[in-house]
Amino acid sequence: MAYSYQLKRVDFIFRNENDYEKVLSATIKKKPEDIINELISSELKGRGGAGFPTGLKWKLTAESKAPKKYVICNADEGEPGTFKDREILSKVPYKVLTAMAVCGYVTGATEGFIYLRGEYKFLEEELKKVIDEFHYYCKEINLDFTIKIFMGSGAYICGEETALMESMQGRRGEPRNKPPFPTQAGYMNMPTVVNNVETLVHAFTIFKYGAKKFYDLGVQYSRGTKLFSVSGDTPKPGIYELELGMSLQDFVYEFGDGDTKAVQVGGASGFLVPRKKFKDTAIGYEGKLVGISLPTGGSMMLFNSSRSMFNVLDNYLEFFREESCGQCTPCRVGCQQLLLGIKAVKRGEKPASYLNKLLKLTETMQLTAKCGLGQSVANSFSSIVENFREEMIY
């Protein structure tokens, strides 16, 4: 088919030049303010999915006054369809450690933690070795920074940063009220930077090559590159580093199997985009650009016409029903109602119009749930129900 498209493959993240010592020692010779400004000017945003400006996060933590501060690398990669952090931690872990150490230098933290997903236990041993080596180097250059691994236990909700910290403090993994934000009162109530694994690697890239090189990639509001975990009905599933801002159409041309019916962008908590909207959808953070811009933590699931969207939604809702921490009403009861509701409609026990009631419910969940989990159930639910309504009913 004659269609001119361009997917820009990039190779920063996994490029391995074994030069972390050089990058670290060179970076911490700069003033903390300069490092923060560099990060801010790169417009790097959090790669876990929420997209908070990383430079600002570091700045706020640096400005908080407290006897102790912490850096946490969020490696609780639990979003269905995401598997990039695992790859980063097994291929280029030292990049993550370096960025954490720089963050410690910038913010005044001397302790860092990697919150490692319970299912990634197999990474722990190797990671520990790398950390030991890294500690040795830190000592050599007189940098007071140590990193520990904290093993998660398999709850999806612990990827939410405040639940993660609760879990680290030995409590039940339940999200906290915000404010205060972690930059003011995080782990042990001390100012804390929580960054996704990939965010830290991008920070490394910026320290090494400068902000401009990063900024020049991507589009307005969505700068730089992103790792995508491509799965589903695709001939080439895997992990790809691509520039942000691409259109979903281009993505499907590259990765689709020719029969792509819809793409779920951002995992279970993301949006489902049907074929007719591929052209108008760009992958990136919300901005003032024309068309829909969808952020993602990296998960891209392709579905071809053999898939029932009802089953897809049913699967997501089952996931949420179980992975909600259960503390807040809209999420705990809402998820159960959505799941039972679509089943009841499918079985004809509730009228098709009941779907509208459920859509209203997701609005309330989005408005009132305590954390991102409950708030984002609406994304997949409304995008699937609105675009594939007939599949829900018949």
Next chain:
Amino acid sequence: MEKKIQVTINGFPVDIQKGKTILEAAEEEGIKIPTLCYHKDLCVAGNCRVCVVEVVGQKRLSAACATPCEEGMEILTNSLKVRNSRKHIIELLLAEHNADCTKCYRNGNCELQDLASEYKIMTQDFIELAPLKNYTIDMFSPSIMKDDSKCIRCQRCVRTCAELQGVNALTVAYKGDRMKIATFFEKAMNDVVCTNCGQCVNHCPTGALVEKNYIEEVWEAISDPTKHVVVQTAPAVRVGLGEEMGMKPGERVTGKMAAALKRLGFDSVLDTDFTADLTIIEEGNELLSRLKKALVDKDKNVKLPMATSCSPGWIKYIEHLYPEYLDNLSTCKSPQQMFGALAKTYYAKARNLDPENIISVSIMPCTAKKFEAHRPEMHDSGYRDVDYVLTTRELAILIKQAGLDFDKLPPAKFDRLMGESTGAGVIFGATGGVMEAALRTAYELVTGREVPFENLNITSVRGMEGVRKATIKIEKPLKEWAFLDGVELKCAVAHGLVNAKKVMDAIKAGKADFHFVEIMACPGGCLGGGGQPIPTNPEIRGKRAEAIYAEDAELPIRKSHENPEVQKLYKDFLKEPLGEISHHLLHTKYTKRERF
């Protein structure tokens, strides 16, 4: 003084201290924002989401209880967005809740029911969840029943058990749709560290946690002509019952209560305050004898500090968590159990009744008392010493069922025997009261003079501070107590088990050299007990405490040892404090229990 900031609520400007939450700001403005998981006794959870409000400019709604006001905030508490969301949340809670209200013990006093009524939730479109789950009601405890089908997961009970009591018998288990409030390994409440204090019952917004009620049993006993039913009423009941009958907190209804009990058909309406006075005589003498053994005989085995044993929640707590200190407990039974033992011996004999035909009922501000009455060691009269224990709330139900217009009842007096009491007995109902009553008696016993405080008010042990300490120097004692000359009697008072823990840990660490400690399981003492009217909060507890001390101040006799009925009891029956009969009827021992 903290800086003031300005916000607007529903368009009207409000000056509010920095750091206050939206909920507090609205309350100051006289705007009610509905809440469920919020309770003034507890930390903010922000999990029910009923209190959401709109902050103009923000994408999502904010939980009013958990969001601090910020300069210039425009808050809408009743916008359409807020109303719709709030209604939705109430509907969700009702879908999860076993809303069989007419069959619920809390029918008429349920925060969820109130909300449903306020928001006129007339339909239920959502799928009812309770029937889909295999809920069972935990009825094994003689004190507390737990029905998960009525639980709205606000975690007030969990926070109560952790923050007020430091017991952590109730905690959150599982996640997602299976998330529930559970005990260790979902054992029955009766088999875990639960102290039966009932604070969870008092803090539960719905009927998920209620006391086990014995209303029908008591009606049956009253109606049985072959039975002589005696009733005793604890000191804290008379300052709480009024609230259940529609009065303001802090109203004293002693006379009306006695009148109501008589009209309910009890054969004899008596007073636990009488045995409170008796407790003071026994416990005071026990303390002095321990001091003598320690100071004069240099007996290394004598255990100090001596701790009070009136609060059955505290007793069970120490059995579970500090069993190595069981010997520090006073061997005295609680006033309720002393009363029970005497009712079926001394009272029966004096009134010429067969103890087998006596049913002994007690009205308590407490759920742990139900458990206490069930203890196997509480059979010293040869029968079960106390047959049924009702809470203040259950008594209110009895009165309402009997159709009595409480307001119009002319005050009555307690019957005799065992109905006479003193101000010292009354203050048992407040934290520090046992200590104060004991000091009034012990000091006078030792020195022959009244305690050196104005109007006998030992204000240093009063108040609502979690742990209070006091020292009283004994000067110029009578000859037989000469060994106490110059001794500084060190006392500590704690209420709420989380504060008991502080005292016990200090003792354990060797950092405390108290002689006598008073510990009450519930915040505020019995007046804040788990069996008291719902709601109970810091303000209400303060009002009830004022009422207790006012009652004390008005009574002609305010020292336990001057209670003429108690004096007569010793003369006719017990012979002497700590004597053989006392030992048999009024003292007991406790046992170690598991820690989970």
